[in-house]
Amino acid sequence: VGCSRTIETLAKARKLGVIDRGERDPEIAVQGADLIVVAVPMGVAVEVTRKILPNCSPGALLTDVGSVKSPYVRTVENWVPEGVLFIGGHHIAGTEYSGVDASFTGLFRNSRCVLTPTERTSSEAIESCKALWEWVGGRVFQMEPERHDDILGAVSHVPHILAYAAMNALPDEALEDYSGGGFRDFSRIASSDSIMWRDICLSNQTAILRWISRYEDALAEIKDLISQG
Numbered sequence: 664v665g666c667s668r669t670i671e672t673l674a675k676a677r678k679l680g681v682i683d684r685g686e687r688d689p690e691i692a693v694q695g696a697d698l699i700v701v702a703v704p705m706g707v708a709v710e711v712t713r714k715i716l717p718n719c720s721p722g723a724l725l726t727d728v729g730s731v732k733s734p735y736v737r738t739v740e741n742w743v744p745e746g747v748l749f750i751g752g753h754h755i756a757g758t759e760y761s762g763v764d765a766s767f768t769g770l771f772r773n774s775r776c777v778l779t780p781t782e783r784t785s786s787e788a789i790e791s792c793k794a795l796w797e798w799v800g801g802r803v804f805q806m807e808p809e810r811h812d813d814i815l816g817a818v819s820h821v822p823h824i825l826a827y828a829a830m831n832a833l834p835d836e837a838l839e840d841y842s843g844g845g846f847r848d849f850s851r852i853a854s855s856d857s858i859m860w861r862d863i864c865l866s867n868q869t870a871i872l873r874w875i876s877r878y879e880d881a882l883a884e885i886k887d888l889i890s891q892g
Contacts, residue, residue: 732779752796778803
């Protein structure tokens, strides 16, 4: 069962064979489900989860794939009904493309999946979610939500911001006429979904700002070395 805001996306998902049934209302979509995966922009993840929790069946496993973990996990774990299993997750897989038609067989094969249990997470939730992601080919790691956000801020979030900055800094003429393979490799991720990355920046603001400062210091040092010959 897939859930989307638009009929067009659901129709496309059915045509691709990704889902058997589509629903536009997440509260209806989760009814009777054994497994629920929340995969929405971070700005609405908490609210969507709050709405569906009353309709989650006892024994169901609820997880997510959000790129920022601490704000989401620490909020949602206070609301989870008794009998429902919950654990935060982030599967580091995919491309710069988004939407159901960007899915492909083997998307998760040999990719990293980070689970972010807390002191309130049951062992059953950990083992069930680990089995899910290993089943589709992922390699599962565990870490605290806050540590996840700091590490991903450094190796994923800020690199995307640097790619956006590069695209904004250069004139159109240079981009259209003179950029080669090296620049394409560097800037590819700047075509990622802007709504998703806006929400990531807002959700992981503290870590992102700290790592931007580190990059600024490193760039300033290189600038000084170049200016000194």
